[in-house]
Amino acid sequence: MTAPPSHRPSPRTVAVTSGKGGVGKSNVTVNLGIALAGLGADVCVLDADTGLADLNILLNQNPTATLADYLQGGKSLEELTIKGPGGIKFVPGASGVAGCVNLSGSQRQRLLAGLRQLERQHHYLLIDTGAGIGEDVLVFVESAQSVMLVVTPEPTSLTDTFSMLKVLQKRGFKRQAQVLVNQAASPEQSREVYKRFASAVKKYLAMDLHFAGYISNDPAVTASVYQRQPVVLSRPDSTASRCFVALARKLAKELALQPQTPGFADYWQEMMGIEENNGIDDEQPVGEVILPAEPAATAPPPGDPAPPGDYPQQLSQAKALLAGNGIPREQAAAFITELVDNFVETFNCYPINARRALYHQLELQDFPKEELAGVVETLERLFESRYQSPLHDTENSLVKLMAAAGADQQRFRQFARQLHSRYRRCFGEELFEPGENLLAQLREGNLSEEEFGKLLTELKVAYQQRFNRPCPDGREPLLKNIGDKIDELTRLERELRREFARLGRQG
Numbered sequence: 001m002t003a004p005p006s007h008r009p010s011p012r013t014v015a016v017t018s019g020k021g022g023v024g025k026s027n028v029t030v031n032l033g034i035a036l037a038g039l040g041a042d043v044c045v046l047d048a049d050t051g052l053a054d055l056n057i058l059l060n061q062n063p064t065a066t067l068a069d070y071l072q073g074g075k076s077l078e079e080l081t082i083k084g085p086g087g088i089k090f091v092p093g094a095s096g097v098a099g100c101v102n103l104s105g106s107q108r109q110r111l112l113a114g115l116r117q118l119e120r121q122h123h124y125l126l127i128d129t130g131a132g133i134g135e136d137v138l139v140f141v142e143s144a145q146s147v148m149l150v151v152t153p154e155p156t157s158l159t160d161t162f163s164m165l166k167v168l169q170k171r172g173f174k175r176q177a178q179v180l181v182n183q184a185a186s187p188e189q190s191r192e193v194y195k196r197f198a199s200a201v202k203k204y205l206a207m208d209l210h211f212a213g214y215i216s217n218d219p220a221v222t223a224s225v226y227q228r229q230p231v232v233l234s235r236p237d238s239t240a241s242r243c244f245v246a247l248a249r250k251l252a253k254e255l256a257l258q259p260q261t262p263g264f265a266d267y268w269q270e271m272m273g274i275e276e277n278n279g280i281d282d283e284q285p286v287g288e289v290i291l292p293a294e295p296a297a298t299a300p301p302p303g304d305p306a307p308p309g310d311y312p313q314q315l316s317q318a319k320a321l322l323a324g325n326g327i328p329r330e331q332a333a334a335f336i337t338e339l340v341d342n343f344v345e346t347f348n349c350y351p352i353n354a355r356r357a358l359y360h361q362l363e364l365q366d367f368p369k370e371e372l373a374g375v376v377e378t379l380e381r382l383f384e385s386r387y388q389s390p391l392h393d394t395e396n397s398l399v400k401l402m403a404a405a406g407a408d409q410q411r412f413r414q415f416a417r418q419l420h421s422r423y424r425r426c427f428g429e430e431l432f433e434p435g436e437n438l439l440a441q442l443r444e445g446n447l448s449e450e451e452f453g454k455l456l457t458e459l460k461v462a463y464q465q466r467f468n469r470p471c472p473d474g475r476e477p478l479l480k481n482i483g484d485k486i487d488e489l490t491r492l493e494r495e496l497r498r499e500f501a502r503l504g505r506q507g
Contacts, residue, residue, distance in 0.1 A: 011118075012255045013125040013264040015144035018151065019160030021131040024182045025150045027221065029128040030058045031232045031241075034086030035248035038232075041123040044081070044089045048140045049130045056092070059084045060228040066093020070114060077114050086233055091118070119263055132160070133167045134378040141168065143267040146255060147177040148212055153184065153193050154421075155414065162201065169205055178212035180247070190214030213250060215243045 016029040026049065033043045047055045056062060061082055069075040082090040118125060129140045141147050149164075151157045165177070179197065184190035191211070198209045215221075218240035224231035232241045327335070343351045424430060463471035 011122050011125050011263070012146060013127065013144045014146045014148055014251070014255075015127045015129055015141045016148045016150060017129040017137060017141050017164075018131045018149060018157070019133070019162070019164035020157045023131075023150050023152045023157050024215070024221075025131065026055050026058055026128050027225070027231075028148075028150050028180060028182060028215065028244075029126050030055065030084075030088075031230050031244045032248055032251070033088045033124070033126050034230055034232050035244045036124055036126075036252060037087040038245070039248060039252060041252070042089075042121065043087070043124045043126065044091060044118055044122045045084070046125060046127045047090065047092050048127050048136070055090065055128055057228055058225065058230060059090055061090065061092075063092035067091065067114075068093060071110055073110070077117055085230060089122070115264060125264055130378075132377050133164050133373070134375065136378065138168065138171065142171070142173060143264055145261050145263070146258075147175065149177050149179050149209075150182050151179060151193070151197065152182050153189060154418065156418065158193070158197050162197070162205075165201060165205055165207060169207060176208050176210050178210045180212040181214040183217040184214040185217055187214060213243065213247045215247070216240050 016025055016032070018025045029045060033045050037043045045055065049055070059082075061084065063082060065075050065080050067080065070077055070080050080091060082092065084090040127140050127144055130137045149161055151161050165173075179194055181190035181193050184193070190213075194209075194211045198211070201207050201209055216239045218231070218238055220235040220238035221231050221240045224234045227234055231238060232244050235241055340351060460471040
């Protein structure tokens with residue numbers, strides 16, 4: 001039985017994230033949430049991925065509203081929250097929380113009240129973040145009490161997650177992250193992958209990790225995605241489902257033993273600079289939040305205030321206030337943000353050139369290589385989401401990959417193996433016909449006579465192991481042909497003897 005909301009402790013917030021897309025992060029979030037709900041917990045999944053709508057597909061939902069509608073006052077939190085399969089709840093468009101610095105004062109109050117209500121109503125908040133090292137990903141990782149890194153045995157998954165940890169470390173992230181190995185061929189492989197990855201992180205980043213467990217590479221998972229139904233519900237007897245249930249039990253036990261830390265709402269309250277309660281009744285339904293009155297306008301700087309409508313003098317006073325360090329940086333930023341919000345509401349457009357502002361920001365910040373790559377990745381994903389097409393066509397992307405590899409033969413081999421592996425998983429067959437591929441290599445290759453003979457010997461051994469009989473060689477057909485000829489001559493000889501005997505009796 002779940003405890004009444006008013007008496008339960010602060011919920012545990014787990015950010016499920018990854019350094020690379022395509023590792024099954026959203027699938028893990030959904031199935032882990034349902035497995036936790038199966039243990040009697042109230043679970044809410046927050047969709048914080050600004051890219052593909054994976055959660056909508058996996059939960060077979062088509063949300064008509066997002067968190068933005070709630071922040072604007074058009075929807076209550078109850079209207080926004082969707083009841084998903086297996087007893088979990090689902091909040092779409094939660095990625096909007098990351099843009100809290102751009103919200104008005106009343107919207108920040110409403111956001112904080114909504115987060116508090118979610119915490120009161122659930123034992124676990126699972127955040128399905130985006131992939132990579134974009135700001136919208138990193139802030140959710142930093143806000144969660146626990147972080148689960150989803151990796152696969154593929155090298156690119158491990159290197160991208162390593163880069164993510166490196167960026168988090170530079171931002172002051174000090175908590176111990178959990179590593180979940182997804183699509184593992186066996187428990188032994190998952191532990192080996194984790195051991196190698198944790199060793200590299202410890203050596204080069206001096207960070208300790210924790211092994212959360214593994215999810216097996218089960219065809220039932222792929223089938224459940226096509227059915228738009230979580231595997232723990234469609235195939236509860238499958239290997240992957242048992243892995244998810246084991247993961248949920250382990251996670252629940254470990255989180256219960258951890259000391260209470262500031263919650264999800266506490267982080268965003270500090271981020272937004274809102275004082276405790278600030279006039280909001282926490283026990284009130286969020287759809288009926290009573291917002292505090294807007295603060296009175298601050299007094300103008302020393303000197304005669306500009307009369308209404310005297311724009312040049314007002315602008316001059318604002319510039320003087322900023323230039324003279326009359327107000328702290330944070331207050332100045334909030335003041336300008338409020339002005340920009342009012343401008344957008346009044347004129348329905350942005351007051352500055354977005355491209356120029358972005359270029360200026362990148363130059364001022366002197367972004368490191370990893371963060372700049374994250375900005376580019378976010379823009380590409382925004383392009384793909386808005387226009388439903390990739391920014392770069394396949395041919396150009398392959399050309400870029402090959403150019404990046406340069407003359408590094410090892411990297412070319414790695415790209416080729418990954419493409420081959422991806423093709424096999426997608427279409428269930430080999431990219432090249434094995435026999436034709438082998439013959440082509442033998443004809444065009446530079447094998448010596450000794451190497452060729454060794455290969456033939458290995459092929460014969462493989463043939464005997466596969467078909468449980470010796471491999472036929474070129475002599476067998478020849479001997480069979482000679483035997484057939486001898487049998488034919490013997491038959492003719494008998495016929496001649498019979499003919500001679502008949503002729504003798506007639507003579």
